[in-house]
Amino acid sequence: MGYKKSKVSIASIVEAGMRVLARQGYARTSLMDIANEVGMSKGAVHYHFPTKEALMAKVLQTACDTVADRALEAWTEVDSPNDALRSALRTLWRVRAGLSDEAKVVADLLAQSLHDESLRAPLAEYYRFAAAQVEQHLGGHFRALGATPRMPIERIPRLLHAILDGMLMQKIVDSDAIDEEYVLDVLEALALSLLDFGPPTEPPAPG
């Protein structure tokens, strides 16, 4: 029961780590910065996380979970059933492009993972989960539209995420080049291109 305070502290540290990491990036973030942000001593941070690596892993994990959670909203808060797809895509993009702390952290550590294998596992899991999420909901949308995609449906989620991530990178380095409407237009055009509304299946000829 004494360890309730510990949970609170750990959460505070992770939150502070998220803010600092988002603000300064992995290379420029020190434990001192995080300790200052959370208002604790360096020693206290080390009391809860044995190494910087352990703390970073926890922050990354939390960031992935949060981003994934937030992406879920894309499929639930359907404003109008009409443009449900565009709305979902818009939310998906905003989760990234809003560059919330969590999204920044994911992006930052993604690059770190090039040289730090230990970061890869949670990110891989994140992509797997996100892809599964998209696949599940996309199926519904397509059925609702009465169309079959021109591509195996299970390939679409990773493609979608690739586009969102890739666009985000371009936006980061050149925010003028990419804006929300641009991304949504492209994605929608793409979605429509991928759908084959085909000829209505031949009704059985009457006797």
Place this chain on the structure above:
Amino acid sequence: MGYKKSKVSIASIVEAGMRVLARQGYARTSLMDIANEVGMSKGAVHYHFPTKEALMAKVLQTACDTVADRALEAWTEVDSPNDALRSALRTLWRVRAGLSDEAKVVADLLAQSLHDESLRAPLAEYYRFAAAQVEQHLGGHFRALGATPRMPIERIPRLLHAILDGMLMQKIVDSDAIDEEYVLDVLEALALSLLDFGPPTEPPAPG
């Protein structure tokens, strides 16, 4: 003629920096590492580049140029005119996925650019150039196929790069999830989906 600083030394340093940066990533690279790699003293490195930042900028610039150059080959070495598009896409992917030193450096510094504005300019320029390159050659391909895309053609290059970049990120994190054929299949299916071969050719008039 006034500006000496032995171009050969500078080039050596940049090359060494490229290797080390690709191997260790920005966060783990020190000037000492680079000096060792090039076989010079730390002082010498500082003589040619007043600051680490300056060296990094030069390395990034070089990496961008090299990657862009290599991408050019995608459009020139067409093995068979038949599957010219697939072949070009394959080269484009390989330039990234091969993870040459230069490609790694671009990926690494791209993430750094999230927190270091000074890195963004060369990357933005790189994307602009790469997009222009694609646009120029893609137009030809499409014309050759006698098809018009279902999307303004000037939007396709950045989309293509986004997909390539995004796929690469997923591959880095989970190399089992993404392989070359997967990427090429997706891209080709996408390309075909995006193309509208116009109104069906006149059906033969009924007897």
Place this chain on the structure above:
Amino acid sequence: MGYKKSKVSIASIVEAGMRVLARQGYARTSLMDIANEVGMSKGAVHYHFPTKEALMAKVLQTACDTVADRALEAWTEVDSPNDALRSALRTLWRVRAGLSDEAKVVADLLAQSLHDESLRAPLAEYYRFAAAQVEQHLGGHFRALGATPRMPIERIPRLLHAILDGMLMQKIVDSDAIDEEYVLDVLEALALSLLDFGPPTEPPAPG
């Protein structure tokens, strides 16, 4: 009855401290290590010993007592009365050279005492006690042999201990150079050299 502090806990801590100190040496031993070894929290250790120094003192004291006790056996368990001396010396050597935890701790803290005066008192007491012990028993041995030493007998115990300690140091540093038989041979030869068997017993009277 007033002083509680659970003697059992204190004893456990001292025992654990002995093990850890013997294993790692003073310089590398932290209270955390000891707390882990005894299965208590660091706080608990501090409850029983206000300071690390106090704990170390207690451990040293215990180590000295234990070593002294064990040395007593040297003079009691006489296997054969014949080579009683050699047997006693053997035991004395083994108490040290066996490098029991206690012996290691004594050796380790002996060096610490060079710079930590507070450690000297128990060690001084230990040597005094050990010398007295040897003197008492050695007297008996010599009388039994009907010989008088060529040196004031009260000087022999400290000499003996010096030799044992000094040989041990050489053994620690270069275990090939010193083995048990070597030490015992040297000591025995020395003992015999030190003994003066007095004027030859009256030769049988002529005719």
Place this chain on the structure above:
Amino acid sequence: MGYKKSKVSIASIVEAGMRVLARQGYARTSLMDIANEVGMSKGAVHYHFPTKEALMAKVLQTACDTVADRALEAWTEVDSPNDALRSALRTLWRVRAGLSDEAKVVADLLAQSLHDESLRAPLAEYYRFAAAQVEQHLGGHFRALGATPRMPIERIPRLLHAILDGMLMQKIVDSDAIDEEYVLDVLEALALSLLDFGPPTEPPAPG
């Protein structure tokens, strides 16, 4: 030729390390202390010695060499040929008991070597060298006295060093118990006991 300054600096650091180590002991000596003592920055110390361990090794080596050198004087500066042996022993004892910085360092690291194997090699070498030194000169003394020892002569040097070391330990913890005359008396008595002046060898009977 630029590295002359380096040699000077390295020597200064080792000297300072010797002083600090002698004063505070291994466990309480930090690189900061040494840097302060030598009047350099911590970074400068690290520039010349990659790790603390490396510096300590060098200091130990130097201490061993210095002690060994100083012991040499024992055999060279013979005041009067008469009590040459006592004089030599006196010098030998003083080298230790004077507790020069070097002697302290050797004593201190000797105990560390119980738990730090890397320290043992130079100490083992030191003992080997010191023993050889004694053996060489002792032979001469004995021959000069026309006596043969009651113990293989090659065993005497290590015995002598053991006694000196062991006596020193007792002196450290209880300086009242051991003084110079005491040690010298004991050693001399021992030396005489060990010598067998035997009956003059029978001259060959004349024809």
Place this chain on the structure above:
DNA sequence: TATGAATGAGCCTTCATTCAT
């Protein structure tokens, strides 16, 4: 009696940078 949390000083080490030569 014992624990978990927190502190703060200190440790070894790394590193970008400066400078005399």
Place this chain on the structure above:
DNA sequence: AATGAATGAAGGCTCATTCAT
């Protein structure tokens, strides 16, 4: 044009100690 020496600020981490519970 280049080097070796030196600096000083961090950085990650350890640890004896304190304290509320």
